[in-house]
Amino acid sequence: MGKRPFLGWFVTPGALCALGFAAAMAAVLQYAFRAHIPGSLEVGGFTWANFEGMLRPLYATVFLQTVWLCALTAFFSLLLGYPLAHALVHARSTAWKSVLLVVAVTPLFLGEVVRTYSWLTVLGNSGFVNGALLWLGLIDGPIQFMFTRFGVALALVHVTLPVMVIMLAAALSHIDRDYERAAHSLGAGPVRSFLTVTLPLSMPGILAGTGTAFAWTFSAFATPQIIGGGRVNMVSNLVYQLGFSSFNFPFAASLSIVGLALTAAVLGLLRIGTMRLERVGT
């Protein structure tokens, strides 16, 4: 630093941002331990009450529901993302590669609200799916997708898929193709060589992808808000309702803190899992 004083100027914006974030976090943290004064934006003295309140079934269910939806989303985006990533990495023609990449990654650029509204036109009672099924005569009345956990999960998978595909593709592209070729030369067909070689070697990518998908989904807001329509709530929807409908900032803050801690815990567990994998394998 001493010889290059100008470096200090480059660091300043970053340092300011970090300071801002830290201040915001500190504010949220201290709000979480303050008493709520109904009908007022002012907060009272120190209390544990917010965290105790969370144990009430009404709120505990939302937490469980969120964790369940995150797990479902992570699982199904893995299930869908793996073949996509595999095809993307192993595609022979560049044209086919580009098509796969576009399909896999576009959801990332659509913006959450636009993407979620487009699901309305697909899943709604007069939407594309129900319209098609009715027209084919496969169903008599529209199937309820909107405001169901299934609908929310479907839209969440769509949001998470690009991240999953990118992380899995990164992991798969780092596996030397010679391993697969060696397996083939030893008499293993495509299924056996996939199950015994490619899949285990891509395990770190699977863990990283699932962990990220889980954390990514935990903070979902617009999707459960619009598709869930208040009937399928996740932690962020609860925070929103408490903060902006009841103006109970302390409780909203404590929910956010617990949500954050939970996400961190899940990521930490996955990290340990990955480290163990690395010690045993590769």
Add this chain to the structure above:
Amino acid sequence: MAAEPRPALQVDGVTRRFGAVTALADAWLKVPPGEFLTLLGPSGCGKSTLLNLIAGFLEPDQGEIFIDGALVTEVPVWQRGIGMVFQNYALFPHMTVAKNVAYGLAARRVPREEAARRVAEALALVKLTGMEERKPRQLSGGQQQRVALARALVIRPKLLLLDEPFSALDRNLRGAMQVELREIQRSLGIATVFVTHDQGEALSMSDRVAVMSEGRIRQVGTPEAIYRRPADRFVAEFVGDVNRLPARLVAVEGETALVECGACRLSVPAAPLAAAAAGTAVDLFLRPEQIRTAPPGTPGLTEAVVAARAFHGDHADLHCDAPGMAQRLLLRVPGHAAEGPGARLALLPDPSADAVAFPISG
């Protein structure tokens, strides 16, 4: 005549193109049981392409491939019954040595006890007993090489394929592995196709060598035949050191032709000169050890001046300048010979020299 034994490998007119590049053009090859055949050639000549076609990792555009008498052109890799050793070994990093070696047996559903016995045998064969529970990354390069070999051999393949297996090893280890591979291969009597761009390795290890260049097999023969009677200019220059001298074709008499170089007449194989007329200029090729020195003034191939001398213990290399020759000539003389830089010499062909001559390429 007794019926020829069924070849372990037969490649019939195989061609493979990548876009505009013809990686392999009309290759014909027959490997009898138990033979160690080496594909030798410079980088990019199509050695790996041919090996991958045999293994089934690539499909030919034309031609057929037979392994142990069976047509396998359309058979997938995992049903060809081959054993393959990769340049980077490709040991499965998440499996122990024992699991790696057992992989091909598991794929063949060999019963557990028999598999354990065969894995132990294979590891003993490559002198790795006691390493069963190690992971590949806990082994040295040479040990990984042996595991790869054990893994390929334990399935008792009909054909063993190796693509530059020693290129990652240091020189001493490489020499030891060459001897060891050859010993194992001979004791098992397994037909082997070995790829290398190292001509020393090819000459020292092989029963026969197929020299390749630009997608074509130029010559197939024993190391001695390749060295002493190269079929064309490329083989002569690629395999071993060689001197090129200007000469003139005198006459063709049946199998041999007579060429004149300086004051000397030498007989050479006639086949490469079939299209040349008497009196035309040809290139004469002589190995460094096939040229003798004599006092200046002796009628011979040419006169030369020693420019540099490199001592190698049992022999010394003399780099000589000769009038009218663009390239320096290389002579291999006994280590005790006295000629040093600046010495004038007359050069004569060794009476037993296997000289070859080729038309000047146009």
